[in-house]
Amino acid sequence: MNTMPDDRPPPSQAMRVGAAILGNALEFYDFTVYAAFAVWLAKAFFPAENPSTSLLLSVATFGVGFVARPLGGILIGAYADRFGRRPAMTLTIWMMALGSGMIGLLPTYQQIGVLAPILLVFARLLQGFSAGGEMGPATTYLLESAPAHRKGFFGSWQLASQNLGGVISGLVGLALALMITPGATDSWGWRVPFLLGILIAPVGYYIRRNLDETMDAEEAHGSMGQVLSDLVANHWQKILLCILLISGGTISQYFFLYTATYAISTLHYSQGWSMAASLATAVSGAIFSLVGGALADKYGVKSIAIIPRLIVTLLFYPALHLVISSGSPLVFVIVAASLMTLHAMASGAGIVLIPIIFPSAVRTAGLSIAYALGVTIFGGTAQIVFTWIISATGDKLSWVWYVIIMSVISVIGTLAIKVPETLKGKPQDSKPTAALAGASN
Template structure:
């Protein structure tokens, strides 16, 4: 093993071209499965609310269900801390294999848990536990996967490689929403409520071994000193030397995570507020996933050519800042799929355009020795505090204010704060990794 140091060369994964491609493939495929498993819950929140959180008030039942969705974010900070440290000390491969295994267990538990009518209060407890396990896994997934993509190659294509983190999130969304739409269109409502809703979760468990196999067969040859460092040393450096950066990248993620979970909430919003058919409204999720899958790499590659991350973040987030409120106003005045579909697709494009490059900026702002830990914690805190509660806050704001566009005001404020944080970070697109 070469002598360790903190230079860019020593912080890079030494792999052959073919092995590098396999590393990227294993990372993004596993990441797709992780986000599919975690987000598919959203598309069945209405049914899960009725089966596991029964109430005479349908809104209360729905709020309980989305609150359980938010519960999946409570354990994210803990997962980000423990799994991020594991990745920085023991290598990316070990951490990536563990995260997908934990996610599979959580998804499987949701798939087999009996309903409230069958086992009483134990049912919602098991669902909450499953979401907590999924959240713990997801807490370590983002930082480890994104750091792996950043480091698995040369400087010229860093933005493009990291953008696959976002693109595979879109792919996972397409799988989840597409399967939900298919089931809603082909099964009766009685069959969907009785057993059909479980099929997407079973599917997630069945395909998980593919991601586990790929990740366990990744090649890596870490030569960074962090693999031999202590957890205490990593945390000390992160929260002393890099504290300001850590705070800024946490706030940078705020606008994006609130926006994406608000857009993911649109199928529920459409069913509840406009009375649209469940199968039709799921097409919103498919369209946003497709836009994310293609817009992410486009933005990443563009940022590489410009050698600037912040420029594209300002474009993407700026468009959201001025477009969210008018979009929600128009949707509420003309509630139809033909209106919701293009508007959410447009908003998703600007979200993806800013987020793909913000992920790269966040990673490049921290050195290799603390990167996976720092990014995992920053992203998990941002998603936990703001993204994980976005759907619950949206339902609550509409309920107490009577204003159906209240969620747009909330999202706009979060985007504004994230833009301020980006402006305070240093440009990294033209710099070598530390």
């Protein structure tokens, strides 16, 4: 097993968790901020006579960030399985901050013309590459650092940290709505959240570089090429099933991320209410992701990945119908946060299910590639599909059926996954609890 080359005391469990989730929080902060400020980015970079066209171009650029995620997942995932989880995590945190800073500093379309949206696309590609590479090493590190009886809870911090990024995004958006005028937001206020994303990188790098390593050097392949060859030859079926698992979860996640844009552009609520909805769902998601992980340790990871997903799927349409019929922004906020509780529990368990089915030598690459492909194909196109469906049908509820259908497909994929009886390559006790392994088959 790899160890630190000096005599520093090993980091505490709290430090391991904190270091792993920091990058995830930054990653999702960047992505959530873009989704929340899509309306303002549309005005700055994609001015058009038709506001719907302008918004569609803006959310399409949001989707562009997902194009580079599979490449980041493949290269950085294989790097983490060959050279270690820690160096992979220190690399991605700098790239994420660079992409966020670029968006905050870019001149607008009015200032430099068509070059502005081109540079915005480049920044989104950089964010996407780093995000694709961040998730796998961080989640693997969490699981491999966890006690045997708490792997579900530790792993669920991955989803919780994503929602923590959403909490920070929501607080920043709400503060801007309260502190500056809509005109100031249009002019310069939209830059502030992206510039704030730079600040966490030096702190995150310092913390991560002082971690110990959880990769088992004796089980590691000799090259990144061998990691990928093993994965493709022996584990491609698992990757396909994991993509199906991810499909419904990621579309549901972007259903919640879309709430700010939906509240402003479709329901015509104020900026303050739209940011309140984003904040409420993020807080709910952060808390109940951890609840899902804790329940997975007790009742089985597959059970918790499936049952809350089925319940929230049944509730999506009637809940949104209530929002539309009430016309109340407060009802909208309460409904969104309530639906998130179930989605977060299922996702908190689901994200743990993926890496535990891969052996240590390809665990990070398997998780990274499955997650990046699933999120790119389904999450990256979600806001475009949502916007297009509403625009094409004129029905404020039509887009919800897409979320429902993909959630059902996700449940089918989850049911087909088999959890191994033992987890290999853990630095501590490698035998999972009965609930995490045997009871969840």
